[in-house]
Amino acid sequence: xxxxxSALFAPGLQRPIHPLHAILLSFPLxxxxxxxxxxxxxxxxxxxxxxxxxxxLLVGGLIGGGFALLWTLVELVRDxxxxxxRPFTFAGLMLLMWVLGFINSLVxxxxxxxxxxxxxxLSSIATVLALVAAWIGYSGLRAGDPR
Amino acid sequence: xxRRPLLLLAAALALSSCGAEPETADYGADPxxxxxxxxxLPSMVISRPAPWGEARPTVPQGYTIEAIAxxxxxxxxxxxxxxxxxxxxxxSGGGAPTVRPKDIIASFIKGRGKSSVPGGxxxxxLRDVDRDGRYEVNSIFAEGLNAPYGLALVNGVLYVANQDxxxxxxxxxxxxxxxxxxxxxxxxxxxxxxxxxxxxTASPDGRFLYVGIGSNSNxxxxxxxxxxxxxxxxxxxxxxGAHRQYATGLRNPTALAFQPGTNQxxxxxxxxxxxxxxxxxxxxxxxxxxxxxxWPYSYWGQNVDRRAQxxxxxxxxxxxxxxxxxxxHVAALGVAFSNPNxxxxxxxxxxxxxxxxxxxxxxxxxxxxxxxxxxxxxxGDPVDxxxxxxxxDGRARGRPVGVSVDxxxxxxxxDDLSNTVWRITPTVAAPASK
Numbered sequence: 001x002x003x004x005x006s007a008l009f010a011p012g013l014q015r016p017i018h019p020l021h022a023i024l025l026s027f028p029l030x031x032x033x034x035x036x037x038x039x040x041x042x043x044x045x046x047x048x049x050x051x052x053x054x055x056x057l058l059v060g061g062l063i064g065g066g067f068a069l070l071w072t073l074v075e076l077v078r079d080x081x082x083x084x085x086r087p088f089t090f091a092g093l094m095l096l097m098w099v100l101g102f103i104n105s106l107v108x109x110x111x112x113x114x115x116x117x118x119x120x121x122l123s124s125i126a127t128v129l130a131l132v133a134a135w136i137g138y139s140g141l142r143a144g145d146p147r
Numbered sequence: 148x149x150r151r152p153l154l155l156l157a158a159a160l161a162l163s164s165c166g167a168e169p170e171t172a173d174y175g176a177d178p179x180x181x182x183x184x185x186x187x188l189p190s191m192v193i194s195r196p197a198p199w200g201e202a203r204p205t206v207p208q209g210y211t212i213e214a215i216a217x218x219x220x221x222x223x224x225x226x227x228x229x230x231x232x233x234x235x236x237x238x239s240g241g242g243a244p245t246v247r248p249k250d251i252i253a254s255f256i257k258g259r260g261k262s263s264v265p266g267g268x269x270x271x272x273l274r275d276v277d278r279d280g281r282y283e284v285n286s287i288f289a290e291g292l293n294a295p296y297g298l299a300l301v302n303g304v305l306y307v308a309n310q311d312x313x314x315x316x317x318x319x320x321x322x323x324x325x326x327x328x329x330x331x332x333x334x335x336x337x338x339x340x341x342x343x344x345x346x347x348t349a350s351p352d353g354r355f356l357y358v359g360i361g362s363n364s365n366x367x368x369x370x371x372x373x374x375x376x377x378x379x380x381x382x383x384x385x386x387x388g389a390h391r392q393y394a395t396g397l398r399n400p401t402a403l404a405f406q407p408g409t410n411q412x413x414x415x416x417x418x419x420x421x422x423x424x425x426x427x428x429x430x431x432x433x434x435x436x437x438x439x440x441x442w443p444y445s446y447w448g449q450n451v452d453r454r455a456q457x458x459x460x461x462x463x464x465x466x467x468x469x470x471x472x473x474x475x476h477v478a479a480l481g482v483a484f485s486n487p488n489x490x491x492x493x494x495x496x497x498x499x500x501x502x503x504x505x506x507x508x509x510x511x512x513x514x515x516x517x518x519x520x521x522x523x524x525x526x527g528d529p530v531d532x533x534x535x536x537x538x539x540d541g542r543a544r545g546r547p548v549g550v551s552v553d554x555x556x557x558x559x560x561x562d563d564l565s566n567t568v569w570r571i572t573p574t575v576a577a578p579a580s581k
Contacts, residue, residue, distance in 0.1 A: 048367070048369065055247045111364070111367075111368040112366050112367050112368045112454035
């Protein structure tokens with residue numbers, strides 16, 4: 001168990017991901033985290049503008065995250081040389097994060113308090129997934145000399 | 148009588164086969180109210196428009212329907228003038244800003260069920276010179292208005308409810324054009340204007356105007372600040388323009404009428420969406436002065452809507468139950484009391500124009516119904532009076548809005564999809580009243 005975790009999170013020498021891929025990957029975590037915070041703000045104040053903020057933040061996270069996911073999938077298809085599970089784990093996490101983020105968007109399209117409490121749960125899980133995906137992604141996905 | 152068990156059976160079959168929405172909603176004073184439900188996606192079925200061609204709306208046997216005006220610019224409400232002329236208010240209001248990603252998508256989808264013609268912002272006058280049922284004169288009475296909707300004539304003054312103010316014109320019998328520009332009477336709440344229509348009627352003595360002001364949201368999703376002076380009926384002094392709140396908690400009162408021979412105001416009200424195909428019933432009700440009818444905190448009396456937060460148990464406890472359910476999502480936009488010249492079967496009651504649903508997988512509405520009255524109150528199920536607006540192909544030929552009853556015995560229906568005014572008359576002249 002520990003070897004899997006350490007292989008994922010402390011993988012030794014890995015090639016950094018492409019800068020553009022990195023920029024796209026930088027969207028989901030701050031946006032989903034902000035959405036979670038504004039969900040909490042709505043839940044504790046009833047001020048509707050907070051849940052409106054959440055809805056747009058989710059869209060931002062989904063757009064950046066969607067392109068990052070697409071990049072990951074294209075790389076998976078194009079580069080089959082790797083024996084490591086890292087790219088597959090990363091792609092799986094990104095996919096799960098994106099799908100939950102999308103469902104969360106649909107929940108945020110409900111009116112008023114109908115968003116609660118589902119939005120809090122979904123925003124929390126999506127934020128954690130975005131954190132883990134970012135951690136793995138920024139640790140590098142493929143073995144090789146640093147550029 | 149045999150048809151009812153058959154219908155019930157059909158409904159039961161439909162229920163068991165798709166497990167979703169029964170064909171017919173529940174009517175009357177005590178409708179069944181299922182538990183609120185909403186999936187990840189709201190049910191939306193938009194009936195795409197199609198031209199009438201040779202087809203015509205269906206009316207009961209013994210009645211005739213004619214299009215008395217076509218190619219109008221979004222006709223909404225009509226008013227029968229004392230000399231038999233008909234005024235038609237044409238326009239399209241609203242324009243609430245996009246606040247959420249949902250607004251972009253929902254307005255695109257709902258737009259697919261509407262006419263592409265821009266609103267006329269005018270009043271058109273129709274006149275049947277020789278009383279043969281054909282309205283030869285079609286002239287513009289006034290233009291440059293702002294989404295006019297409610298119309299009322301009292302003591303030689305024509306009042307028009309624009310989406311942002313009540314204005315008046317002097318009117319004398321036979322006039323086909325206004326004498327001058329509209330004169331301001333009273334401002335109306337118009338910020339955001341999510342539900343923009345301003346229904347209007349006048350008290351029998353002509354002293355007061357009553358204006359229906361819809362809510363600024365489905366269920367407070369624009370915040371409670373946006374709902375100040377919304378979801379209520381105003382009473383406006385016709386002379387001074389001063390107003391007070393006559394009744395509140397009415398989500399979207401889209402048509403008002405006084406019961407003939409009484410001082411009783413009636414309204415049809417569109418209730419909230421997105422808690423299921425059979426919630427919440429749109430209703431017809433006598434309006435109690437200073438009454439509170441629940442929106443946003445509760446519906447049909449004390450049924451709490453958890454979407455409105457913070458809640459207000461005191462107001463919920465005070466919420467009145469409406470008189471008569473017309474069915475959920477039918478979108479009642481017109482109401483008019485009948486008279487004996489409409490024929491004996493339709494003499495006592497109200498006609499209700501139902502624009503038709505969008506928030507339901509099995510469409511409802513898209514017709515004009517007659518709610519029979521007995522002893523001054525609704526009695527019995529609504530009866531279809533004008534149907535065929537929604538074809539078997541699922542496409543909408545028309546969508547009824549305002550209805551007016553001509554004292555001589557004719558129902559006038561404004562149709563804002565095919566931009567037509569329809570006139571329905573008993574084929575054989577009914578015996579005159581009394």
